[in-house]
Amino acid sequence: MTSTKISLIAKVLLFIIAALFVGSIFVPMWQIELNAPQYPEGLVLKLHADKIGGDVEIINGLNHYIGMATLHTENFIEFKILPYVFAAFGLVSLLLIFIAKRKAVLVFFLSYVVFVALAGIDFYRWNYEYGHNLDPNAAIRVPGMAYQPPLIGYKQLLNFGAYSIPDTGGWMLAAAGLLLFAIVFKEYNLFKKKN
Amino acid sequence: MKNKFLKAVFAIALGSALLTSCKPKSSGDAVSGDAAQKAYVAPGKYDEFYNFVSGGFSGQLSVYGLPSGRLFRVIPVFSVDPEKGWGYSEETKPMLNTAQGFVPWDDLHHTEMSQTNGEIDGRWVFGNANNTPRIARIDLKTFKTAEIIELPNSGGNHSSPFITENTEYVVAGTRFSVPGDYSNGDVPINTYKENFKGHISFVKVGKEGEMDLAFQIVTPGVNFDLSHAGKGKSHGWFFFSCYNTEQANTLLEVNASQKDKDFIMAVNWKKAEEYIKAGKGKKQSVKYAHNTWDEKTHTAKSEIKTEVLVLDSAELKDICYMIPCPKSPHGCDVDPSGEFIVGSGKLAALIPVFSFDKMQSAIASKQFEGDYGGIPVIKYEAALHGEVQKPGLGPLHTEFDGKGSAYTTMFVSSEVVKWDIKTLKVLDRVPTYYSVGHLMIPGGDSKKPFGKYMVAYNKITKDRYLPTGPELAQSAQIFDISGDKMKLILDFPTIGEPHYAQAAPADLIRNNGQLKFYKIADNNHPYATKGEKESKVVREGNKVHVYMTSIRSHFAPDNIEGIKLGDEVYFHVTNLEQDWDVPHGFAIKGADNGELLIMPGETTTLKWVPKKVGMYPMYCTDFCSALHQEMSGYVRVSPAGSNVPISYSVGTNLPATK
Numbered sequence: 001m002t003s004t005k006i007s008l009i010a011k012v013l014l015f016i017i018a019a020l021f022v023g024s025i026f027v028p029m030w031q032i033e034l035n036a037p038q039y040p041e042g043l044v045l046k047l048h049a050d051k052i053g054g055d056v057e058i059i060n061g062l063n064h065y066i067g068m069a070t071l072h073t074e075n076f077i078e079f080k081i082l083p084y085v086f087a088a089f090g091l092v093s094l095l096l097i098f099i100a101k102r103k104a105v106l107v108f109f110l111s112y113v114v115f116v117a118l119a120g121i122d123f124y125r126w127n128y129e130y131g132h133n134l135d136p137n138a139a140i141r142v143p144g145m146a147y148q149p150p151l152i153g154y155k156q157l158l159n160f161g162a163y164s165i166p167d168t169g170g171w172m173l174a175a176a177g178l179l180l181f182a183i184v185f186k187e188y189n190l191f192k193k194k195n
Numbered sequence: 196m197k198n199k200f201l202k203a204v205f206a207i208a209l210g211s212a213l214l215t216s217c218k219p220k221s222s223g224d225a226v227s228g229d230a231a232q233k234a235y236v237a238p239g240k241y242d243e244f245y246n247f248v249s250g251g252f253s254g255q256l257s258v259y260g261l262p263s264g265r266l267f268r269v270i271p272v273f274s275v276d277p278e279k280g281w282g283y284s285e286e287t288k289p290m291l292n293t294a295q296g297f298v299p300w301d302d303l304h305h306t307e308m309s310q311t312n313g314e315i316d317g318r319w320v321f322g323n324a325n326n327t328p329r330i331a332r333i334d335l336k337t338f339k340t341a342e343i344i345e346l347p348n349s350g351g352n353h354s355s356p357f358i359t360e361n362t363e364y365v366v367a368g369t370r371f372s373v374p375g376d377y378s379n380g381d382v383p384i385n386t387y388k389e390n391f392k393g394h395i396s397f398v399k400v401g402k403e404g405e406m407d408l409a410f411q412i413v414t415p416g417v418n419f420d421l422s423h424a425g426k427g428k429s430h431g432w433f434f435f436s437c438y439n440t441e442q443a444n445t446l447l448e449v450n451a452s453q454k455d456k457d458f459i460m461a462v463n464w465k466k467a468e469e470y471i472k473a474g475k476g477k478k479q480s481v482k483y484a485h486n487t488w489d490e491k492t493h494t495a496k497s498e499i500k501t502e503v504l505v506l507d508s509a510e511l512k513d514i515c516y517m518i519p520c521p522k523s524p525h526g527c528d529v530d531p532s533g534e535f536i537v538g539s540g541k542l543a544a545l546i547p548v549f550s551f552d553k554m555q556s557a558i559a560s561k562q563f564e565g566d567y568g569g570i571p572v573i574k575y576e577a578a579l580h581g582e583v584q585k586p587g588l589g590p591l592h593t594e595f596d597g598k599g600s601a602y603t604t605m606f607v608s609s610e611v612v613k614w615d616i617k618t619l620k621v622l623d624r625v626p627t628y629y630s631v632g633h634l635m636i637p638g639g640d641s642k643k644p645f646g647k648y649m650v651a652y653n654k655i656t657k658d659r660y661l662p663t664g665p666e667l668a669q670s671a672q673i674f675d676i677s678g679d680k681m682k683l684i685l686d687f688p689t690i691g692e693p694h695y696a697q698a699a700p701a702d703l704i705r706n707n708g709q710l711k712f713y714k715i716a717d718n719n720h721p722y723a724t725k726g727e728k729e730s731k732v733v734r735e736g737n738k739v740h741v742y743m744t745s746i747r748s749h750f751a752p753d754n755i756e757g758i759k760l761g762d763e764v765y766f767h768v769t770n771l772e773q774d775w776d777v778p779h780g781f782a783i784k785g786a787d788n789g790e791l792l793i794m795p796g797e798t799t800t801l802k803w804v805p806k807k808v809g810m811y812p813m814y815c816t817d818f819c820s821a822l823h824q825e826m827s828g829y830v831r832v833s834p835a836g837s838n839v840p841i842s843y844s845v846g847t848n849l850p851a852t853k
Contacts, residue, residue, distance in 0.1 A: 058774045061747060065821065139822055 004102055010183045011097045014105075020176040021090035025049045025083045029169035030123075032149050034059070035161045045071075046167060049082040066158070067138025068130055068147055078122065085115070089176075102187035109180040116177065124151050227682050233675055234685035236263035241705075244637050244698040246650065247306045247320045248671070251692025254301045256322055256333060261637070261648055261698055262673055264687035272331045272340050273301030273324045277789030281340075284791055285765065285800040286720075289497035293327050293345050294482040301326045305356060305421075305695035309400070313360035313426045313642030317703035319404050321356035321365050328352030330365055332404050337710050341488045344406045347481035347503055348375040348394040348413075354422040354435050354527075358400070360642065364464065365406065367396040368419030368435050375413070375505075377479035387444040391416035394505070395435060397464060408483070410467065410476055410504040412514060414460070415568030416442055418451070420525050421592075426642050427533035429551040431465040434536050436520065436527035440567065452542060456519040456575065458567065459527055459538050461554065467506055467514050475511060476504035491719040493797050509569025516558060517567050518549055519575040526592035530601065530616055531642050535580055537601060539590040546590050546603060548619060550580035581619045586612045591632060592695075594639030596646030596676060602639075604631040604651065611651055611674070613681060625681045627672055629655040636676070637698035645700065649674045649681065652693035660688055669693055711775040713796030720798035722767035727751040732843040739764045739841070745779040745793065746771040747820040750813070753828030754848040757841035760808060760834055766791075769798040780816025783830065790816050805832045 006014075028046040031054070035042045046054035051073045060070040073079050089112070096104055131148025134141075142158070149155065149162045156162075166174065184190075236242050242260030245267075250257055254274030258267045275282030275291065282291050282299055291297055301324035309319045319341075322331045328349040334341040346352055351370030358365045372391040374380045382390045393414035399407045418439040425432035440457045443450030470476065479502070486497045508515040522540035529536050536549040557563075557577035564574045589607030596602065600622060603612050609630050613623040633652045637645040651672045659670060668688030675682040715725055724730050724742040730751040733740045739762050744751045750768075758764060768781045772795040781791040783803055791799045805811060815826035833839045 055774075061772070061774075139825075 006096075006100050006102050006105060006183065006187050010102075010105070010187060011100070013179050013183055014093050014097045017176045017179050018090045018093035020172045020179075021086045021093060024169035024172040024176075025086050027169045027172070028053060028167040029082075029173065031165060031167040033163040033165070035163070036159045038159075048079075049086055049169065050079050052076075052079075065138065065140045066147055067135030067141075069133065069135075071130075076126070086173075093176075102184070105180065105187065106184050109177075109184050112177060112180060116173075120151065127151065226684075230682065230684040233682075234262045234264065234673060236260065236265070241701055243701055244645070244648070245701055245704050246635070246637075246696055246698040247308065248652070248689060248696040249303045249306050249322060249694045250690055251304060251669075251694050252302050253691025254303050254324070255691065256303060256306060256320070257690050257693075258338065259671070259687075259689075260701075261650070262685060264671065264673065264685050266690070268338060269690060270333055270338055270340065272322050272333065273298075273303055273329065273343075275299045275789075278792070280789050280791045280799060280801070283789030283801070285802055286494040286798075289495040290340060290343055290486045290488065292486055292497035293329070293484045294347070294499065295327060298327050301329070303331075303694075304353060306697045307356050307358050307365070307640075307695075308697045308699060309362045309404075310358060310360055310641055311362070313430075315638050315641055315643075315697070315699045315703065316362075317699055317707045318362075320697060321358065323352050323355035323367065325351055325353055325370070328355075328367060328369070330356045330367055330398060330406065332365075332400075332406060334404070335704055336708055337490070339488065341404065342406055343484075343486045344398060344408060345483035345485070346394075346396045346398075346408070347483040348377070348392070348411060348479075348505075349373070349396065354395070354419045357422045357424060357433075359424045359433070359464075360426045360430050362400045364397045364409070364424075364433075365400055366422055366424075366433060366435075367398065368422060369394050370418050370420065372416035372418065375479065376481040377505075384444050387416055388442045391442075391444075393417050393419060393437075395419060395422075395462065397467070405487070406485070408500070408503055410471055410506055412462065412467065412506045412508050414508045414515065414570065417458075418447075419460075421527045423527055423529045423536075423640060425529060425533050425551065426531070429529065429533040429536075431463065432551075433462040433464055434527050434529065435460045435462065436524040436538060438523035438525075452523060456521050457523055457540075458517040458572070459520045459524060459536065459549070460570070461516045461518060463514050463516075467511075470506055470511050470514065471504060476506050478502050479505050490713075491717060493713070493718065493720050493799065512569075512571065515570045516554075517570050517572040518554065518578050519564075519572065520547055521545065526590070526603075528593040528595075528601075528640060530595050531597050531644060533642075535616055537593045537603070539593060539603060541589055541591060541606065543590065544585065544588070546583040546586050546593075546614075547575075548580045548583065548616070549578045553580065554578040583614050583619045583621065586614065586621060587624065592634055594634050594636040594649065595644050596636055596639070596649075597644035598646050600646075602634060602636065602649055602676070602681075604634045606630050606632065606654075611649070611681065613676075623680050625674065625683065627651045627653055628659050628670070628686065629653055629657060633693070633695045635696040635698060637700070645698075647675070647677050648698075649676045650696065650698075652689070652696065654692070656688065659686065712773060712777075713794060715769075715771065715773060715796045718769070718796055718798060720767070720769070722765075722800065723798045724767065724769045726771070727845070730843075730845070732757075732841050734841050737762050741766045741843075743768045743781075744771050745769070745781070745815065745826070747777070748815070748822035748826040749845060750781075750815070750826065750828050751845040752843035753845045755828070755841075755843045756831040756833075757839050758805065758830055758832045759837055759839075760805065760832060762805070764803045764805070764830075766801045766803060766813075767798055768793050768801070770795050772796070777819060778817050779819050779826070781813065782816045783813040784811045792817060805830075808832050808834050 030047040032045040043055040131146045244261040246259040256270040271281035303322045328346040332342040349369040350373040352367045353370035354368035372393045394411045399409040417437040420436045422435040439451035520538035522542035524538040525541045526539035562574045562577040563571045587605030587608040591604045593603045631651045653670045673685040770793040811830045
């Protein structure tokens with residue numbers, strides 16, 4: 001016996017998901033930690049939904065040695081759009097409580113997956129752009145060397161070790177995705193073996 | 196015959212072996228086996244204590260770690276320091292201004308850290324200038340001299356800068372009595388008794404540390420030597436040792452050593468405050484400088500003040516009392532309870548310990564043996580708790596461990612003697628190498644000593660280190676005093692001449708809100724250049740102002756032309772960096788002053804008067820980055836009357852084509 005209406009628990013989860021989406025706007029989403037012998041305390045870039053934070057001034061100061069362009073929030077259209085996107089995701093999650101159709105949740109989940117994939121590609125593209133598009137007159141030129149930070153994980157870039165991982169907001173977004181997935185799973189009875 | 200000869204040889208050998216074994220043990224024996232372990236602070240680890248050591252005739256304050264003895268910083272205070280631009284940059288020059296004009300050197304003898312409720316609080320450390328009397332306040336968030344106040348009517352500010360238990364006052368006393376600045380000083384020297392006066396100064400310390408000369412007390416002419424505030428029950432009193440009560444004005448080593456007893460002067464400063472409220476103070480016209488550093492403009496200001504309130508100790512009977520103290524007392528130290536006052540007669544064979552309670556009842560029952568220049572003299576026995584017998588030779592200074600023991604340095608017998616405050620029995624003694632002056636236990640003159648280490652500061656080192664010609668370093672020696680016996684664990688040379696020192700637990704200072712760099716947005720220096728685009732060169736008559744920035748790894752501008760002989764050039768260099776430990780330096784060929792060391796976010800000015808036509812390189816002196824060697828530029832100097840216009844640039848003055 002299957003129902004296309006979602007359960008009460010799914011509604012509660014959707015409410016939590018909405019809160020996670022909205023909450024992620026106010027905390028850093030992603031961080032790139034940089035460590036070097038001269039920076040035992042480490043430098044960190046904090047990517048928020050709406051800005052670049054952390055030690056961005058110091059990193060910009062260092063980038064000129066290798067000819068990397070400086071980072072400025074206003075150069076990225078993403079930081080203008082993302083807060084609205086996450087707010088919209090929150091709103092959709094709330095609406096889904098009232099729509100209460102499992103198919104609607106599935107559609108939302110799939111679109112979120114597509115969004116995450118696109119965001120990942122976008123992030124990679126920017127990393128590639130900044131890592132490769134170097135000033136040919138820079139003081140330090142290492143033939144064949146690019147300074148693209150890893151999409152996720154660790155990479156050594158000259159004297160800096162770069163460690164790219166989700167921050168609070170990123171984990172909130174991941175949790176929202178997992179919870180959506182759980183609802184889909186539950187509501188489509190994928191837990192049970194079909195007889 | 197042969198046998199007798201052998202016997203004789205044997206007897207002589209045995210005899211001389213016995214004789215040599217009677218010789219005192221050499222210094223090598225004084226170090227115990229685990230000394231290295233106790234003084235070892237592994238690379239990258241922090242010391243337990245900050246040690247603020249007076250630099251003596253260097254005029255500066257050195258900062259060491261304990262127990263490692265590592266030198267962290269030398270803070271310029273009273274002497275110019277071309278390395279840091281102190282007294283050379285336009286901004287710092289006013290800090291060394293006095294009523295005598297700019298004074299580039301002094302002699303810093305004593306340090307005292309600020310206290311709250313009698314405990315070290317880690318806000319400031321004070322230092323005295325012995326030559327041209329002054330007190331400095333060093334801010335422990337920036338490790339920078341923040342304020343200097345001059346003391347009128349004084350010569351040789353030695354009994355300073357000791358403080359009251361809530362840092363209400365920091366005091367000063369004249370070591371060399373002189374005619375007051377408000378009277379005629381042009382008198383024969385041999386009219387000392389008639390015309391020379393002592394003045395002790397009470398400098399009020401405000402909430403932000405700001406110093407204000409509240410009042411002075413005039414006394415008969417003597418030499419005030421050291422002092423310490425009462426604490427706990429004796430809070431409200433201050434004790435000053437004095438010598439030369441003979442009032443000699445020549446050959447003091449003989450003429451000021453005649454009397455069996457000189458004095459410790461007890462000052463009831465709460466009473467003095469009452470008299471001031473009652474209008475008993477006399478305003479005297481004097482001249483003294485008050486110099487303050489502004490963290491926002493990165494600039495010092497010097498103000499000449501013209502008035503001081505003076506109370507007369509002979510007229511106002513119950514402010515000052517003299518306690519007889521044997522043989523030219525030097526150290527004057529108060530135990531953590533505030534009950535015992537230790538006077539160290541430097542020529543005495545004993546150490547007298549006075550009781551605050553007994554002194555109070557002696558005053559109440561008027562047990563006086565006369566007066567000295569109008570100041571009541573309390574009977575010696577009436578104020579005496581007891582005497583430490585045969586402590587050693589030449590007692591100078593005493594510190595306390597908070598566990599009932601006192602530690603006194605013996606200059607002549609070159610040792611530190613530990614004794615029990617209550618029973619006055621000697622408990623232990625250790626040699627020092629050599630001729631120890633001051634000693635210091637962290638918090639050892641406060642209500643709360645940290646009785647783990649004791650440091651002796653020695654005047655003579657002779658054979659202790661590799662020889663360096665006629666002039667040798669002075670030294671500090673750290674003893675572990677956690678057990679019953681004092682154990683030498685480390686011995687290290689110091690800068691200048693170490694006199695008194697203070698120490699505080701490392702966490703108290705490092706967690707006090709240490710400044711890492713100046714925020715460029717808060718920089719209110721009138722010549723600050725807050726971005727490369729604002730950099731410029733402005734001519735105002737023969738004065739040329741260069742608004743310059745430094746950031747890794749270039750100056751802006753770095754090519755300057757149009758300077759002419761006869762010009763005064765002011766390089767106002769702003770360090771644009773906003774990160775910890777990225778200072779830049781600035782130097783230019785032929786500058787007859789110093790360099791600049793500019794901290795991140797700071798603006799500092801070097802005045803430069805070129806003396807010859809030609810090309811002058813300038814460069815960054817502090818290895819700032821991988822391209823530090825490239826951080827340089829040129830200034831072209833043309834003859835007076837030349838028509839080369841002012842021009843300046845960075846990165847655009849490309850090679851000329853023919």
